[in-house]
Amino acid sequence: MASGSVSELIVFIAAVSVAAGVSGAMVTTVGGITNSLDDRGESVSAAIETDVEIISDPGSGAVYDSANTEVTLLIKNTGGRTLPTDDTSVEILVDGRYVAPSAYTVTTLGGGAWRDGAVVRVTVDRSLGAGDHRATVIVQSDRETIGFRV
């Protein structure tokens, strides 16, 4: 009789221990999922709030400066948040070719942060031949392209 109770107690402790392990693993996993969801929510809302427009005037011929072999793009923040201007946030393609961060500079006109409504000037050091060209600006998730002629 006593041995039966002892063995029942052992089975009980074992069952509760296994259940506690499973519960602990479940709570830890769900905690990880929760953190990932928070991060994902932040990046999704940032992507939706990011919107830029290239406001350069290709009709003026000022997009490409042949004397200095520079492409100048004016980009307006038309989204709902302040954008960073570092080279991991702003990327440039000229005629579909990636431009290394060392070959372009981003300057906020009027100084300060690139808040909504503000304009930045991107100066790309790139030699272009005569003809039609395209420049693409990628700011985080948003992509804008402008066509111009040299």
Add this chain to the structure above:
Amino acid sequence: MGFSVSGATVVISVGLLVSAATLYPALDRYSERRLEAVDGEHERALDRQNTALGAANATYNASTDRLVVTAENTGTTTLDVDRVDLLVDGRYRTVSAASVTVDGGAGTATWLPGERLRIEITRSTAPSRVKIVAGPGVAVATEVR
């Protein structure tokens, strides 16, 4: 055996409850954050859709070195004067508040539908083309006469 199953069930149930209590607020926050961002995007798209600029007019007076650019807000949204950008010959030109008037009045920050914005700047050489960009990115360009 009965006690073991009951004990394990209670422990698993507590784990499930704790997990649900942790997960639900996170899902709720995610959904709310996304909905807020989408709402903002729709509002900006609507503003852009309702924004329109009439034909701009630009004149340069060589004797006074004055360039005068005007444009009418032909849309249905109110635009911010300090978010208007001016490009002269494709180059960005900083516009001071003092050089801008709306329907003849200075010192206003809003450009209402039907009103005409006037920008007057000093420039030593005659430009050939100007472009005005309003807040939502809507633009109008014209040749200088």
